[in-house]
Amino acid sequence: MGKIGRIALCLAIFALLVYFVPRKVSAIGGASNDTYVAETYTPINGSIDTTAGTIYTYNVSTQEKTYRWVGLWGNVTGSIRLQTASATFYYWPLSTVTAGSILYATTDATGVDPTYFYLTNNTYLNQADAAYGYSTSVLDSITNTYTGSGNFQSPSMDNPVVTNTTTVDAWTNYFIRKVSGNIATTDDIVWAVSIDPQQTAFNGELADYELLIPENEEVGDGEGTVTTYYLWIELN
């Protein structure tokens, strides 16, 4: 028998051994079976937190603008729905946003923090006009619009700050600085309004707020350029 034949014979014997020798079990196991029923019940009236219902009423804001301003108005104290790109909607139930909550609008994507709100005056109004690319001399510049003055104090602020204001129907709008220094860009500004439910808006309908925010659409300047404002609500 040649070399290959001998190797083949050995492998064949090995394979036959593997095939016929019974496999061993190194541990013999057992099972304990318990029929299981998950139950405990309280045969008395229980106190259970329930989730608030959802009300599917539509009420969002609309607009009115000049070449330099946009007006936001709408309801937030009732139910509200917001549309997304996928055509789904978010619904908030009644009383999620209560009176005295503050609506903030800013072009800064990163945040609004009332701890770092600072006073405003005519100097800062002029700086704001520059940041938005407005001449202070035009009739509807920021300087010529936020002509009032008043204290702004959000629900969480210990002390108010003096700010420039303007009144839009029943609502006072606030021009707030969110940097301690000079206003250099639009991101350094917060526009705010306190939620005052069910007041008469400019069109005779009931609304919870109106907020005037700048948008430069001057011909040859900001015309056709989309500006994004981010909206925050500080809950009362």
Added chain:
Amino acid sequence: MRKLALLLIFVLMPALAKVVIINSNDWRFVLLSMEYAHYQGGDVIFLITESQADIIAKNLMGDDLLVMEDRSGPIVKDYDYYLKKFYGLDPEKKDFRDYRDLQEFLLKVLTPEALFVASTIEPENTLISVPLAYRKKGVVLFPSSSLFSRLPDFSDVYLVGSIQRDYRRELLSVAALLEKEVKIIDQGSPYSNSLALLDEWGGSPERLYLSTGGFLEPTLLDGKYPLVLVGRDSYNKGFIDVLRRLDIDTVFVIGTELMDVGRRIRDDSDKEIRVIVKYGETYTAAGYAGTIFALSVYRVPIPQPNVTVTSVLYDSEDAKLYVRYTNLGDGLAYVSTITRIARDGVTLTSITDDEIFLLWPGDELIRVYSIDLTDYGLNNLDAVIDARYGRYEDFLVDVLDRTIPITVTRVVDRSSISVERATYDGTILRVYVHNDGAVTAYVPGQVTLLLDGGNELFQLSGVKLSPGRTGVLQLRIRLDDTDLENNQFVDVFLKYGERQDLLVNVLKSRVQLEIVKLRLELLAMPILALLLILLVMTVVSRMRRRRYYRAGRRIRRFQKAIIGTLRRRRRVRR
């Protein structure tokens, strides 16, 4: 369409110094690009759809534009060329094969001091790591073998969440060789991990970002404050106490859908905690001004459970209530429930399920409660289900609140099974189940294994058992010696019933795991066949050689007969 596209626009103010435009369908690529933008000091724009990308293009301006493009899945292929050709812009472009390629690029161009490694299959763990990574001047990266050689470069190394076992072991081995400490943050759910990461922040941060972890958004990842997770509907039990203990005075809630959660935090903290919700955005160009839209975010693919109740049956003879739960989502769900029995909105009694049970995606489970409702009368009874559920047992933040009429009926099930044994052969774990009853039984199940110090649940294959027969439920899994040592006994959880759509019985069994030899007999037959072929080939070869040998002898004989004695060839020696 144009209106819809407008919804997705991000900040495009002329004052922007640098804009990083991320062009990828892959959230991992987007996240890594955001990290790059963070260290380059740029604002970030996500491309999400082609139409939105076009709107973005119309409103871009300035020279300092950078397009980060994912060649394996861009939203718009060659977006830089698109910007040049149609809008006259001149953006810089950096394109990468995929997110791994980008990760290698980051390792080359950035010099981070800290490394956070998080799994790609748990995006929330990645997101919660980003703020701390920025604070430590580090980066969050995904598992990659190239990180091993870079370990000496990092002063801090973190593993966050569940990391693939082999990778984790290898990284820890390399770190041990380098005597480099690796901090493992793996407390169970990403929520628990986010709290654990707060311990690394260094003192109370006082302010937190709260979100679901289900999307990328610039504020969330600006690194100012730590990110802690809440649910879409609610927050975790004890969360307000956690906030108080951490001296948190302000929470920034990021996400349109989280207004309710913000409201609850404000109320439940007795208005001690300031709650500010980033909920929407508006685009004030002509024609679109003033309309408020939901916040634009880049969605991260996270499996979501969706638990509902499909029926409630009551068997007055057995005095048992059967509540059938179904998971319609694509993520597994741990479920904790309270069931109220009510009539006309008035609660008569309630049942608290004392166990958090598990529902796999697409699966259903019937919970059975012993309760006598006859005293209340059986007409017009409702079951009011108040359930909390979530993908993690310690993070039940999704809410199910549903009222469903109770159907009074007779539920008969005569099935009976028992577990005989469980075996493991190096590849497959088998659970042998015997049908002790007189009817066919349907049996799906789960097994719990202790792996890397924690219990993990695995779904077993289901089986249909005829009376008196034994069937096998299987799980293909690789267990090493340590795992086998830790799993000498395993817990088996079986649902069963005589109706496949009404598995009303549950069997829990603790069973010894038998280690069986590899089944070499399966290899025997192929080896025998191979040997047989070899033998045949050998024999044929020999026969052919003998044949040629004989033919040669005949030729030489003929030559001798014809030409006489053969002359020998002389070898010429040189």
